[in-house]
Amino acid sequence: MTHVLDPHALTAETPPRREPPTPYADVTRSESAFRAFLHGLPGVDQVGASSRVAMLGTRSIKTTSKAWAIDTAISMVDLTTLEGSDTPGKVRALAAKARRPDPTDPGCPPVAAVCVYGDLAGVAKEALAGTGINVAAVATAFPSGRASRAVKLADVRDAVAQGADEIDMVIDRGAFLAGRYLDVFDEIVAVKEACARPDGAAPAHLKVILETGELVTLDAVRRASWLAMLAGGDFIKTSTGKISPAATLPVCLVMLEAVRDFRAATGRHVGVKPAGGIRTTKDAIKHLVLVNETAGADWLTPDRFRIGASSLLNDLLLQRQKLRTGHYSGPDHVSVD
């Protein structure tokens, strides 16, 4: 166990930098080379991106397609509670909901994961034992990420030790916006290493939160996406949910293009997770359409696409009940979270 206050943690010699996958192995050889690479990515046509998502948003998804989309969306939900007032009891209640989102209908699929703060990962793990539902823990001084690297890594190791299957880290937006891209890269690499388990079991999956609301431009979103993928992130995630705007469709489009291009170049699949601000079934279905039309049907699985949400699940369930019974349901027929 690494202690937060380990006096050597801050001064320890940094190991040689881990190289990104081919054909990008040399782009991190120096700060200037990395900047040249990231700034050399094609610029994003902001107007084009907006009109493309607006066009895709008009797709009409009805009847059987809608039923499929709702069930798929439910199975992709990372059911999230990230409040200062969270308690073990609330996490257990959420875990119960994750297993059986709609207790009145055994045909309703479970969600993909439950997302909690690191100190509650153990509680969530215990409550979800044997279900196949993952426990995701936010770490690295979530949501601001403003702590020393030693503290962030200790945060990650702690969550992994508690049994978290997935770690949601935040990038250092200050360093990213100041142009210190290698710092951000190294930090993601270090966190990725901290996701390893001492007993040699499969490491925790790493989701890298870009916090696109603070990156301002879509060009920056594209750069941050590539940076996170090169550093070894298994997922790139839009936002913490604590900043507005959170997940928007144009941002998601840019990230989906990035994972598609990255797969074409390196053969490695990286997942995408929009989080925050997706509250209605309509929004969720728009995202699914976007995934299918941008990254392709390969990404329409919970292993590669997730939706971070809390209130969305209830809306999905209400729509599901409407399809099943033929009449509108109401908030009395889903749990109060």
Place this chain on the structure above:
Amino acid sequence: MISNERLTVRKTYKLYLGGAFPRSESGRTYEVTDARGAFLANAARASRKDARDAVVAARAAFGKWSAATAYNRGQVLYRVAEVMEGRHAQFCEEVAAGEGLSTGRARAAVDAAIDRWVWYAGWTDKLAAVLGSANPVAGPYFDFSLPEPTGVVAVLAPQRSSLLGLVSVLAPVVASGNTAVVVTSHERPLPAVTLGEVLATSDVPGGVVNLLTGDAAELGPWLAEHDDVDAIDLTGAPPERAMEFEREAAGSIKRVLRPPAGGEPDWTADPGLTRMRTFLETKTVWHPKGF
């Protein structure tokens, strides 16, 4: 050459939903004509999804409106009557055109509607005293009953009396703290549209009253079956389908107010407390007596 002729400003009205004026989600409109068949305006033709959105808005508004003090609700509703008074001429014109009444009779109907609204506004803080009670019980308890609002009430407004009838079914619902989703008269929706503008510019919180112009036969089943609607007033339902709506409402154990036997009543008659009482629940408290 400058012409003195004005182009006609043709009006296309929208719905009143959650305090805003959206178009129908379906994009549909229909022509509203006067009693002789001449074009008056276009009105939005609400769809089932508008009804769904209206129920969401009404549910969201219920907490605050039902928790407001009865005194405050009375003040807010009285303010509505004031703004209605300011629109008196417009109401008269619309009622006269829609119902084919003479100016004098339309005027009388609008006067009666505003008076009816004031009458109900006055009832807000008297309901508990009149309908509540301190109950004599055989035990060491102070036992009392209080009326509480039912919740979200769907109202199929009368088809013939476009303003007085509308006020007579809407005011009793909101006076006691319920929130309402109203399907207006299909052929005579204009006074309801204007009432929506009145409500939006008075102090009634958005979502307390939602006005859907459209067809009660189309929207009725969706509202009757809706799990989040607590009661339904079938006054304006097509008579041959009222029974069907009532059966559908049973699925979610709604309170149902049946359409009056023998068609639309004389709305000028003293309304009594029946309509308010229908959309109230009674809460009884058993409070142990100390020594």
